[in-house]
Amino acid sequence: MTDLERLAFSFFNLEVMARYLPAVVEGSLVTIRLALAVIATGLGVGLALALVRSAQVRPLNWAIVFLVDLLRALPPLVVLVLLYFALPHVGLRLTGFVAAWAGLSLVLAAFAEEIFWAGILAVHRGQWEAARSTGLTFAQALLFVVLPQAVRLTIPPLTNRTIAITKGTALASVVGVPEILTQAVTGQSFSGNASPLTLGAAAYLVLFVPFVVLGRWVETRFAWKR
């Protein structure tokens, strides 16, 4: 066997790939479910925290800043492992999927809160004043005037961060969630061949390249002249 043939046999072995394709497809479905759940929860909670923070209630803001900084400082893998392996000691046993969903959602929420908050701050004070001077309440001014502008400002950093954290679904393999990486690694050890890993990488590309392109489209779609 030449080097090239050995490479092809180990990484692009069609026979092995065919055998583990169903498992990787199954893993992809798990990854998709986990990713969508993380995006919805993370962005939702992040936005909610930013809105609460804009009301400027001191103790509440301290709590939010503390939590957010904590979650931004910890590696996502550590958050996930803590939820999965530490919580059972206080009687709370999460499944791997729930631990991964909760952990990644918390991390995304922390980053999203900071980004939304920066966006809200970046909206000119005159916008608040104009809105309030027509009799809109604080909440109405925030919702109808400030937030739409803040969200547009935040879309580029937000899509980047969302993609980065959603790719972290691969970390769920550590807590036994049967997602793409878990299936690929399992296939690799059973077959003694690296091709299932190639298949896994391909699956990530198939899932995340459209996501990246969609992010780019959203960025241009919502960019507007000031």
Place this chain on the structure above:
Amino acid sequence: MDRPPILDVRELHKFFGPLHVLRGIDLQVAPQELVFIIGPSGSGKSTLLRCLNRLEEPSRGTIRFDGVDLLAPGVDINAVRRQMGMVFQSFNLYPHLTALGNVTLALRKVLRKSRAEAEALGRAALARVGLEDKAHAYPNELSGGQQQRVAIARALALEPKIMLFDEPTSALDPELVGSVLAVMRAMREAGMTMVVVSHELQFARAAADRVVFIEAGRIVEEGPPERIFAEPAHPRTREFVARIAGHR
């Protein structure tokens, strides 16, 4: 003053930290009166205007507007504000909404009008400032003068009892000032009560009932524009008027 004032300010003080910006302002505005406030920059004239609808929180004093004590605890300031239109130096149009969207937002969310009703009222307000054909333009597609007129329409649409203007033409190119002043003049002729902070002395001379000169947080003198501009009683007023007139 022959009619009871619609706006009655007494002993108004405002501190920014240790800075004493307003030092006891007494100001009464009668219905349909146009009061013009002039003064050097930093004199507190914009702060005074912004205290009138509590965009700035006054530190001391009383403000009565249309029978309501604005500084009473529990006063519904949002209900008061919809009666007090405000126009800003920097327009502050909502960039994500069209001209019509800018004008109808408060109609829909504050006055709870239906979309159709709000749009009819919004178009009427835009027509009053001569911009009915720009209803669907976004602020960035409008000139500064047009933006300021949309901002006026946004306030007018709520049918306020008084309009507050905070240097409405200061951010405009000279050739665009006239269109905004023309709208203000038409409002005056329609009987709108107005308080205007501005350096447009010619406009003041032509349209104001009363000119108030403020310096260092105090009213130095006030009176009809003919007298304030031609024969001011106070040397500081004379100096200020001469300097401003020289610039124009």
